[in-house]
Amino acid sequence: MAGEKDKAEGTWDEAKGTVKDKAGEATGDRSTEAEGKGDQAKGKVKKAKGDVKDAGEKVKDRINEAFD
Numbered sequence: 001m002a003g004e005k006d007k008a009e010g011t012w013d014e015a016k017g018t019v020k021d022k023a024g025e026a027t028g029d030r031s032t033e034a035e036g037k038g039d040q041a042k043g044k045v046k047k048a049k050g051d052v053k054d055a056g057e058k059v060k061d062r063i064n065e066a067f068d
Helices: 004-027 030-066
Strands: none
Touching: 004 030
């Protein structure tokens, strides 16, 4: 589907962010912790973007089916 790349990138960003967040917490490095939280948020946005693309593609397919 159209949104698979965005979903995969989002999952990667979330995972990377979780690691940074936890590493920052463990070491007391607030900058790394904040960067990790930012990466997690970025990943969630990318995954949502992928969901929207997939939904749009489904609507397009249904419209095409209706006119076939």
